[in-house]
Structure formats: C-alpha cells, structure tokens
Amino acid sequence: MSIIGYARVSTLKQNSELQEYALRQAGAIRIFTDYESGSKAQRPQLTECLNYLRDHDGDVLVVWKLDRLGRSVRHVIETVHVLGERGIAFRSLTEGFDTANAGGEFLFHIMAALAQMERRMIVERTYAGLEAARRQGRRGGRPTVMTPERTETARTLRNQGKSVDHIASILGVGRSSISRALMMHI
Numbered sequence: 001m002s003i004i005g006y007a008r009v010s011t012l013k014q015n016s017e018l019q020e021y022a023l024r025q026a027g028a029i030r031i032f033t034d035y036e037s038g039s040k041a042q043r044p045q046l047t048e049c050l051n052y053l054r055d056h057d058g059d060v061l062v063v064w065k066l067d068r069l070g071r072s073v074r075h076v077i078e079t080v081h082v083l084g085e086r087g088i089a090f091r092s093l094t095e096g097f098d099t100a101n102a103g104g105e106f107l108f109h110i111m112a113a114l115a116q117m118e119r120r121m122i123v124e125r126t127y128a129g130l131e132a133a134r135r136q137g138r139r140g141g142r143p144t145v146m147t148p149e150r151t152e153t154a155r156t157l158r159n160q161g162k163s164v165d166h167i168a169s170i171l172g173v174g175r176s177s178i179s180r181a182l183m184m185h186i
Contacts, residue, residue, distance in 0.1 A: 001058030005031035006049045008068045019064040022093055026062050050079075056087035065094040073115040080108060145173045146181040154178050 005023030009016045016033050023031050032049035036042075046069075053059045061083060063069045069092075070076035080090045080099065089100035090108075097111075098104035130140060146154070150171050157167045164182075168175045 001060070002029055002054070003027040003060045003062055004029070004049060004053055005062050006046060006069065007031060007033040007064060008043065008046070009033070009035055010037050011035060019068065022064050023062055026091070026093055028062055050083075053083070053086070053088050058087075058089075060089040060091055060100060062091045062093065064092075066092045066097070073111075074119065077108075077112040077115055081112075144177065144181070146177050151181045154181055158182060 003026065005020070005026070005028030007016045007019035007023060009019070014035075016035075020031050020033065030052070032045040032052070034043040034045040049061070053061060066076055070079055083090050084099060084105075089098070091098045091100065091104075096104075097108055099108055133140065150173070154167050154171060157170065158164070162170075164175055164178050168178045171178070
C-alpha cells in the first residue's frame with residue numbers, strides 16, 4: 001500500500017508548498033503537482049498520478065482539497081468512482097473524505113447523489129425558463145445586427161447583383177449575418 005499525493009495550483013506564480021506539506025504529513029510517499037487551471041481538461045501530472053496508482057494494491061490517492069482534483073463536482077465524483085473500481089481509496093484532507101472506510105465511502109456516495117440531483121434540477125429549470133420565454137414570444141440567443149432597414153438595404157443591393165461580401169462590407173456586418181437575413185426573407 002502506498003499513499004500518493006496530488007496537488008494543483010492555477011499558475012506557476014502560485015505556491016504549492018502548503019498543499020505538498022499537508023500531503024507529506026498525511027504520509028504521501030510521492031506527490032504529483034500540476035500548475036494548471038482546474039478548468040483545463042488536460043492536466044499532465046494528474047494523468048501521470050492516476051497511471052502511477054496500482055490497482056487493488058491498497059493504494060490511496062490523497063488531495064489537500066476536493067477542488068484540487070477536479071474541474072467540477074461531477075468530474076471529482078467520476079474520478080473517485082473510477083479509482084474505487086480499481087480498488088484505490090481516495091482521501092481529501094480538508095473535507096475529511098476517506099473512501100478507505102465505510103463512513104467516508106457512504107458520505108461520498110451521498111455527495112454524488114446530491115450533485116446528480118443538482119444537475120438535473122438545473123436542467124429542468126433551464127428548460128422551464130426557455131419554455132416560459134417562448135410562450136411570451138421571446139427567443140434566446142444573441143440579438144441580430146440586421147435591423148429591418150439593413151435587411152431591406154441588403155435585399156436591394158443583392159437584387160442589383162452585389163456580392164454578399166460587398167454588402168457585408170458596406171453595412172459593416174459579417175457575411176453570415178447578411179446570408180441569414182437574405183435567407184429569412186426569401
């Protein structure tokens with residue numbers, strides 16, 4: 001059994017010493033540290049760390065805080081789930097999660113269920129809001145730059161044989177805006 005640590009700071013300017021010290025105090029024999037934003041999917045040291053952990057050998061991955069491990073609650077839960085399937089325990093020092101014991105594993109599963117419920121509620125609220133807006137005649141998305149006057153000018157210039165690029169340049173809008181406006185009024 002080995003305790004392996006993973007630390008992450010957002011930039012090279014930030015200091016990882018606090019995390020690494022806490023991980024060493026927790027017994028980590030090796031620490032992998034990324035200097036990347038948590039929003040980045042590619043974190044090379046995390047990948048190397050996950051590959052380094054030995055399946056079904058009692059290894060434990062330790063992080064200082066949950067947000068160091070994943071980009072989102074969902075990502076953390078998926079990562080810990082995959083570790084569990086490999087027989088690798090997970091411990092977060094700050095939050096006190098430790099999947100090596102039944103209580104810690106139970107708490108982690110409750111957190112996973114709450115995160116899943118939260119995701120579903122957000123989706124439901126989003127759809128309800130969009131539907132309510134549609135019933136009120138509103139459409140989502142960015143407002144068009146093509147006012148009725150610009151659309152009429154574009155149609156007139158196009159009927160005179162001007163190119164879409166030329167019309168876009170005259171009206172000071174993008175080519176796709178001209179094309180979309182002309183297609184809607186055919």
